[in-house]
Amino acid sequence: MTSAPRSLVVAAAILDDLDAPARLLAARRSAPKSLAGQWEFPGGKVEPGEDDLEALRRELREELGVEVAIGTAVPGPDGPDNTDWPILHGHRMRVWLARITDGDPAPLADHDELRWLDLSEVDSVTWLSLDVPIVRAVLDAVDEIARLDSVD
Numbered sequence: 001m002t003s004a005p006r007s008l009v010v011a012a013a014i015l016d017d018l019d020a021p022a023r024l025l026a027a028r029r030s031a032p033k034s035l036a037g038q039w040e041f042p043g044g045k046v047e048p049g050e051d052d053l054e055a056l057r058r059e060l061r062e063e064l065g066v067e068v069a070i071g072t073a074v075p076g077p078d079g080p081d082n083t084d085w086p087i088l089h090g091h092r093m094r095v096w097l098a099r100i101t102d103g104d105p106a107p108l109a110d111h112d113e114l115r116w117l118d119l120s121e122v123d124s125v126t127w128l129s130l131d132v133p134i135v136r137a138v139l140d141a142v143d144e145i146a147r148l149d150s151v152d
């Protein structure tokens with residue numbers, strides 16, 4: 001767990017499996033109007049007094065009604081030692097690979113649709129423009145999992 005800067009947003013790239021992933025859960029924004037209809041990873045802002053992983057678990061319960069196992073953090077654009085991604089209004093986002101351990105995901109807040117995408121189909125939805133490089137980094141992380149699995 002890491003202490004969170006004030007302007008931190010946390011999100012999860014929810015996979016069907018952390019060891020041999022084949023599908024990724026995408027969430028379609030319902031608001032604000034400027035972002036509605038575009039797809040993202042579920043998550044939200046870290047509240048005062050929360051650490052980043054507590055906030056992620058809370059957000060996923062509120063937005064999707066699920067509990068998750070949290071895997072590795074997705075490396076940010078500044079290298080593997082920095083997991084922060086720049087997003088709107090000076091905020092930064094941290095994204096972790098995760099899988100659902102309890103509950104069936106439903107669009108409870110901030111989203112009007114959820115969709116499981118085969119990893120080969122991630123470009124079939126319109127991602128938020130600032131999330132596109134994060135989606136690519138998630139796919140790279142999944143490729144790394146497959147590469148490490150083939151070495152074993």
